[in-house]
Amino acid sequence: xxxxxxxxxxxxxxxxxxxPFTLTRGEGMFVYDETGKRYLDFVSGISVNAxxxxxxxxxxxxxxxxxxxxxxxxxxxxxxQANLAALLCESSFADKVYFCNSxxxxxxxxxxxxxxxARSSGSNPDKTGIVAFTGSFHxxxxxxxxxxxxxxxxAPFRPLMPGVSVAPxxxxxxxxxLIGPDxxxxxxxxxxxxxxxxSATPEFLRxxxxxxxxxxxxxxxxEIQCGMGRTGxxxxxxxxxxxxxxxxxxxxxxxxxxxxxxxxxxxxxxxxETGDHGSTFAAGxxxxxxxxxxxxxxxxxxxxxxxxxxxNLLLDKLRxxxxxHIVEVRGKGLMVGVExxxxxxxxIPAGYKHGVLLLNAGTHVLRFLPPLIVEPQHIDxxxxxxxxxxxxxTTA
Ligand SMILES: Cc1ncc(COP(=O)(O)O)c(C=O)c1O
Numbered sequence: 001x002x003x004x005x006x007x008x009x010x011x012x013x014x015x016x017x018x019x020p021f022t023l024t025r026g027e028g029m030f031v032y033d034e035t036g037k038r039y040l041d042f043v044s045g046i047s048v049n050a051x052x053x054x055x056x057x058x059x060x061x062x063x064x065x066x067x068x069x070x071x072x073x074x075x076x077x078x079x080x081q082a083n084l085a086a087l088l089c090e091s092s093f094a095d096k097v098y099f100c101n102s103x104x105x106x107x108x109x110x111x112x113x114x115x116x117x118a119r120s121s122g123s124n125p126d127k128t129g130i131v132a133f134t135g136s137f138h139x140x141x142x143x144x145x146x147x148x149x150x151x152x153x154x155a156p157f158r159p160l161m162p163g164v165s166v167a168p169x170x171x172x173x174x175x176x177x178l179i180g181p182d183x184x185x186x187x188x189x190x191x192x193x194x195x196x197x198x199s200a201t202p203e204f205l206r207x208x209x210x211x212x213x214x215x216x217x218x219x220x221x222x223e224i225q226c227g228m229g230r231t232g233x234x235x236x237x238x239x240x241x242x243x244x245x246x247x248x249x250x251x252x253x254x255x256x257x258x259x260x261x262x263x264x265x266x267x268x269x270x271x272x273e274t275g276d277h278g279s280t281f282a283a284g285x286x287x288x289x290x291x292x293x294x295x296x297x298x299x300x301x302x303x304x305x306x307x308x309x310x311x312n313l314l315l316d317k318l319r320x321x322x323x324x325h326i327v328e329v330r331g332k333g334l335m336v337g338v339e340x341x342x343x344x345x346x347x348i349p350a351g352y353k354h355g356v357l358l359l360n361a362g363t364h365v366l367r368f369l370p371p372l373i374v375e376p377q378h379i380d381x382x383x384x385x386x387x388x389x390x391x392x393x394t395t396a
Contacts, residue, residue: 001021001022001034001035002022002034004022004034005018005020005021005022019348019349019352019357020349020352021033021034021035021037021352022034023039025053025054026041026049026052026053026054027052027053027054028052028053028054028371028373029041029052029053029370029371029373029374029375029378030053031053031357037355038355039352039355039356039357040355040356040357040378040381040382040385041053041357041370041371042356042357042358042359042368042369042370042382043357043358043359043369043370044252044369044370044371045251045256046193046225046251046359046369047193047224047225047226047230047251047252047335047369048251048252048254048255048256049252049255049256049371050228050229050230050252050255050294050297050298050371050372051255051293051294051297051298051371051372051373052371052373053371055255055293057293057297058255058256058290058293058294061289061290061292061293062257062286062289062290064289065080065285065286065289066286068285069285070284070285070286071281071284071285071286072284072285073280073281073284074278074279074280074282074283078285078288079285080283080285080286080288080289080292081099081283081284081285081288083288083292084097084283084288084291084292084295085097085099085283087292087295087296087299088249088261088263088295089263091234091295091299092234092235092247092263093237093243093244093247093263093265094247094263094264094265095264095265095266095269096263096264096265096266096268096269097261097262097263097264098113098261098262098264098272098277099259099260099261099279099282099283100250100259100260100261100262100279100282101258101259101260101279101281101282102139102250102258102260103138103139103222103224103225103248103249103250103251103260104138104139104140104141104144105139105141105250105260105279106224106248106249106250106260106261106262107138107139107143107144107147107187107222107224107248107262108139108141108143108144109248109262109277110185110187110220110246110248110262111130111143111144111147111161111185112143112276112277113218113246113262113264113268113271113272113277114130114184114185114217114218114220114246115128115184116271116272116276117184117218117267117268117271118184118185118216118217119271120270120271121216121271122216124181124182126182127181127182127183127184127216128163128182128184129163129164129165129180129182129183129184130146130147130163130164130165130183130184130185130186130187131164131165131166131167131175131178131179131183131185131186131187131217132146132147132149132164132165132166132186132187132188133149133166133167133168133169133170133175133187133188134149134166134167134168134169134195135149135169135192135195135196135198136148136149136169136187136188136189136192136195136222137150137189137192137193137194137195138187138189138222138248140153142157142160142161143161145157145160145161146160146161146162146164147164147187149166150194163182165178169192169195169198169200169204170198170200170201170204171204172203172204172207175204175207175208175211176207176211179208179211179212179214179215179217180215181215183212183215183217184217184218185212185217185218185219185220185246186208186211186212186217186218186219186220187220187222188200188205188208188219188220188221188222189221189222189223189225189226190205190221190223190226190236190237190239190240191225191226191231191236191331191332191335193225193226193335193361193367193369194225194361194362195361195362196337196339196361196362196364196365196367197330197331197335197336197337197361197365197367198330199330199331199332200240202239202240202241202242205237205240205242206240206241206242208242209242209243212245218244218245218246218268219242219244219245219246220244220245220246220247220248221235221236221237221244221246221247221248222247222248223235223236223237223247223248223249224248224249224250224251224260225251225335225369226332226335227247227249227251227252228249228251228252228253228294228295228298229252229298229299229303229304229307229333229372230252230307230333230334230335230369230372231307231311231332231333231334231335232304232307232308232311232332232333232334233304233333234298234299234304235247236332239332245264245265245267245268246262246263246264246265246268247262247263248260248261248262248263249261249262249263252294252298253291253294253295254287254290254291254294255290255291255293255294256290257286257287257290257291258281258287259282259283259287259288259290259291260282261283298372303372306372306373307333307334307372308333310334310370310372310374310375310376310379311331311332311333311334311335311336313376313379314334314336314368314370314374314379314382314383315329315331315336317379317380317383318336318338318368318383318386320383321383321386321387321390322387323387323390323391324341325340325341325342325390325393326338326339326340326341327339327340327341327364331368334368334369334370334372334374335367335368335369336367336368336369337361337365337366337367337368338365338366338368338386339364339365340364340365340366341364342364342393343363343364344360344363344364344365344366345360345363346393347360347366347389347390347393348360350389350392350393351385351389354385354388354389355385356381356382356385366386368382370382
């Protein structure tokens with residue numbers, strides 16, 4: 001083994017536990033370590049590599065753009081940013097896009113926009129409250145952390161941004177009790193990722209929509225993990241019949257390059273003025289060229305149909321697994337979780353031994369987020385591997 005793991009641990013701040021190998025290249029559904037060992041990727045960089053690894057069209061767009069105009073800041077116009085913004089708006093409920101560099105920044109922007117919208121549309125100076133839900137993950141910077149309802153992440157950093165109240169996910173009565181005249185926004189993931197692949201019920205989202213409208217609060221959908229075709233429609237909210245006022249995106253949007261976006265309606269945009277928010281790097285031309293390729297490809301009807309088919313196949317095959325330890329198999333499209341009756345952490349290194357990249361969501365759920373280009377043979381390989389690992393565990 002090379003010195004890369006030791007060098008990383010010596011010089012890179014340890015905020016992640018890493019796999020015991022060093023990846024050197026990727027192609028389609030697979031990545032390769034420095035010994036040449038191949039791993040089937042059911043993680044996608046946590047819902048990032050929607051088109052798989054080293055997609056030739058992304059590579060060509062990025063190479064072409066970096067040679068023409070690599071960076072311009074937001075003091076100037078550039079075609080890739082305008083084109084990407086238009087595509088995002090034309091394919092969603094939104095009228096305008098605010099660009100940033102990551103998921104947590106997209107959430108921070110949404111928090112600021114909600115506050116500013118409340119301030120400019122009413123006379124209640126206390127309308128700064130935000131409602132979030134148990135199991136949610138919205139990021140780790142100081143604003144988004146206050147909405148990421150997990151003690152482990154929040155406790156060391158208190159005091160958090162004030163004004164956040166928390167209802168149990170999918171509990172309509174509890175949510176309605178919290179949404180009042182002092183609420184400026186409600187943040188919800190249509191499908192919780194980190195929280196364990198939990199889908200919001202359409203009734204829950206409808207109730208949130210009605211309550212937000214009643215008190216003049218904004219409904220914010222965080223589709224950072226579940227958007228961009230992952231659930232079999234371009235946006236997860238399309239399957240719920242409920243539209244948000246704002247939506248946060250990142251992860252898959254840049255095809256591996258760092259770009260985030262907060263999509264908003266004209267009504268929200270009207271409250272935002274020059275200087276209210278900004279970012280040096282946001283939506284540079286190279287990032288936008290990559291994102292345009294991803295967005296066009298994942299919006300394609302054939303791609304979405306493929307995600308639905310592969311998602312159903314994955315769910316079916318996982319449900320056929322004959323293990324007494326499986327509590328539930330759940331999810332939509334290619335965002336799937338298997339809840340076990342034990343802590344799943346040891347399954348992940350077992351996956352590495354079998355040449356498969358696996359991921360958890362919390363302590364008891366194995367989460368599957370393969371590239372959207374996954375084919376039946378990859379699903380077979382995953383499920384056979386899981387079957388082997390689960391029987392090893394049962395017989396150990
Ligand atoms: C739903 C959701 N929101 C926000 C974030 C934060 O995104 P980032 O890690 O790009 O800051 C994540 C990351 O996992 C996420 O899954």
